[in-house]
Amino acid sequence: MKTMFTTPGSLSKIAEDGEARVRFTGLCAGYPGRPVLHQLTADIVPLTMTALVGPNGSGKSTLLAVLARVIGVTSGELRFGGHKAPAFVPQRGAVGDALPLTVRQTVEMGRWGERGLWHRLTRRDRATVEAAMERLHITDLAGRQLGELSGGQRQRALIAQGLAQESDLLLLDEPTTGLDPEARERIAVLLTELVADGVTVVQATHDLKAARSADSCLLLRDGKLVGQGPPKRVLTTETLAQVWQPA
Numbered sequence: 001m002k003t004m005f006t007t008p009g010s011l012s013k014i015a016e017d018g019e020a021r022v023r024f025t026g027l028c029a030g031y032p033g034r035p036v037l038h039q040l041t042a043d044i045v046p047l048t049m050t051a052l053v054g055p056n057g058s059g060k061s062t063l064l065a066v067l068a069r070v071i072g073v074t075s076g077e078l079r080f081g082g083h084k085a086p087a088f089v090p091q092r093g094a095v096g097d098a099l100p101l102t103v104r105q106t107v108e109m110g111r112w113g114e115r116g117l118w119h120r121l122t123r124r125d126r127a128t129v130e131a132a133m134e135r136l137h138i139t140d141l142a143g144r145q146l147g148e149l150s151g152g153q154r155q156r157a158l159i160a161q162g163l164a165q166e167s168d169l170l171l172l173d174e175p176t177t178g179l180d181p182e183a184r185e186r187i188a189v190l191l192t193e194l195v196a197d198g199v200t201v202v203q204a205t206h207d208l209k210a211a212r213s214a215d216s217c218l219l220l221r222d223g224k225l226v227g228q229g230p231p232k233r234v235l236t237t238e239t240l241a242q243v244w245q246p247a
């Protein structure tokens with residue numbers, strides 16, 4: 001089988017049919033000696049919100065990492081319909097407490113892809129960073145260390161880093177897990193606004209409310225896609241009971 005995408009930077013383009021921002025066909029991926037994703041086929045439609053749903057260990061984070069080009073494809077095809085590299089917001093817990101970074105430095109890292117690690121940020125980069133912090137209401141936290149923030153504040157800093165990348169494809173790994181209802185709602189509203197602003201959003205989530213309000217769901221179990229389409233059709237009581245029942 002053909003592997004369309006193996007190295008970061010070599011984006012395979014989808015024909016200009018405008019139907020998919022990302023298209024994967026028969027996609028397999030995993031870790032050395034550990035296959036995780038098996039024969040996944042789906043389209044991520046532009047300017048929509050897609051929720052990746054499934055039990056612990058079903059492969060949501062792995063799929064996001066593949067879409068973010070952090071993990072390569074073992075076999076199958078992965079194609080991108082846009083020109084910009086995706087912005088990836090990792091799980092909050094994946095970012096070390098001990099990192100000696102301020103909120104501003106964390107958000108500035110979002111410009112590294114464009115600017116390179118050793119180049120000074122331009123005035124425009126700084127304006128982008130300020131705008132991202134304002135949008136996430138963290139300007140007053142700019143000088144604080146990431147490790148001394150609450151979970152919700154840290155999550156907002158990571159999302160601001162994602163926004164600072166100015167991509168039209170934003171991938172988020174459980175952006176609302178562990179947050180209180182108000183913080184969850186604020187992030188849900190922001191993500192909806194981003195879609196309206198022209199961003200295609202893909203989020204892995206355990207939050208069924210968030211999944212139900214997405215345009216489309218990809219339901220994973222044991223690394224296989226067991227459902228895809230509008231949440232109403234995919235997240236039925238019957239399907240949820242089947243997918244979450246112990247093997």
Ligand SMILES: Nc1ncnc2c1ncn2[C@@H]1O[C@H](COP(=O)(O)OP(=O)(O)OP(=O)(O)O)[C@@H](O)[C@H]1O
Nearest residue numbers: 031034036054055056057058059060061062063204
């Ligand atoms: N770095 C890694 N090396 C080897 N195996 C891994 C690694 N990361 C994850 N896995 C394995 O891959 C499988 C899928 O994990 P993944 O984190 O993608 O699932 P998930 O659906 O995101 O789970 P959760 O809801 O708990 O975050 C699991 O069996 C996990 O143990």
